[in-house]
């Protein structure tokens with residue numbers, strides 16, 4: 001991503017912070033997987049949003065209107081021996097020349113330098129409670145200043161939650177961000193198509209999962225979250241990630257998998273028959289979910305509030321379940337009593353961005369937020385009838401059991417409606433069966 005994008009974001013944040021303020025953001029720590037083997041490093045989303053700096057052991061400091069330097073980056077120094085073992089570092093010069101810092105210092109000097117930067121500032125913008133080790137460090141720096149109060153040093157009087165400003169910025173995607181998300185969705189949709197083409201009874205869930213990994217990596221992407229590849233009743237486990245069962249003829253396969261491109265996520269779910277043809281029961285339930293999804297997507301437009309897509313999905317699902325005899329009673333009462341939750345126990349979507357469940361408030365005060373152009377959300381209704389499901393004391397008929405269905409798309413709110421970023425992945429019964437029937 002172009003450095004200008006990060007500079008623009010810093011500038012906007014600093015405008016909102018105002019004078020006499022400091023923002024402090026740490027890079028994500030390296031996480032150990034086992035003994036001395038590390039997890040793949042993933043930069044912290046907030047830190048990346050403002051810096052684009054990809055290394056651990058770094059701290060960004062923003063000080064609006066400071067004459068000498070408004071954007072200071074603490075980072076690792078160049079070190080030929082360490083770089084031979086562990087990889088390249090930008091170093092202090094790189095922080096300034098490649099990543100746009102006005103000034104850069106070694107991370108090892110932060111305890112000596114940072115308290116001085118807080119002197120005579122009124123407000124510290126910081127996300128307290130996300131990283132307890134770093135919280136203690138920040139408290140330590142402020143306390144150092146308090147100890148100097150008698151020498152006339154002014155201590156910041158206010159800690160302000162950085163997330164309020166930053167996460168609201170992140171909710172509205174720029175053109176560059178939308179381009180990154182479009183690519184993430186495109187690559188993911190291609191992988192879903194490949195999965196539909198290769199799936200055959202007898203294969204293992206992890207063989208299908210491997211196809212996603214392969215396709216992401218081949219296109220310079222990572223997975224945005226652990227893929228859910230659940231055949232049959234495994235599709236009824238919302239966060240199923242074992243992915244180690246054999247796919248059975250006659251079952252459905254639910255795949256919730258999305259790529260991360262340039263730190264922006266896609267989050268797509270498709271459900272299709274392992275053998276390429278939906279059974280009558282699968283078809284009936286699938287069509288309800290699809291109709292619910294289309295009704296929900298129809299509500300994604302500026303001016304509608306956050307909950308409207310969910311309300312639309314719930315209505316279609318409840319009606320559909322009544323028609324199949326799975327729910328009995330009065331439509332309005334069933335909705336009011338949330339009877340559908342036996343079969344549909346999650347909400348219809350979430351914000352999407354650098355984090356799969358992205359930041360941003362869903363309510364302003366007590367009211368649902370209005371959708372606005374530039375916001376991206378998922379629309380993902382589902383129906384899950386695990387073996388043994390009961391409605392009250394009544395067991396659900398055997399023929400419905402073991403069917404789990406979710407259909408999930410990534411939807412951008414536009415000026416006059418919406419744009420489905422993940423539209424390349426087939427989702428009608430006909431399109432799926434046609435694709436899977438091709439030799």
Ligand code: GLY
Nearest residue numbers: 225256267356380
């Ligand atoms: N893949 C996680 C979700 O759909 O929310």
Ligand code: MN
Nearest residue numbers: 267378380408
């Ligand atoms: Mn989702």
Ligand code: MN
Nearest residue numbers: 256267268408
């Ligand atoms: Mn998902």
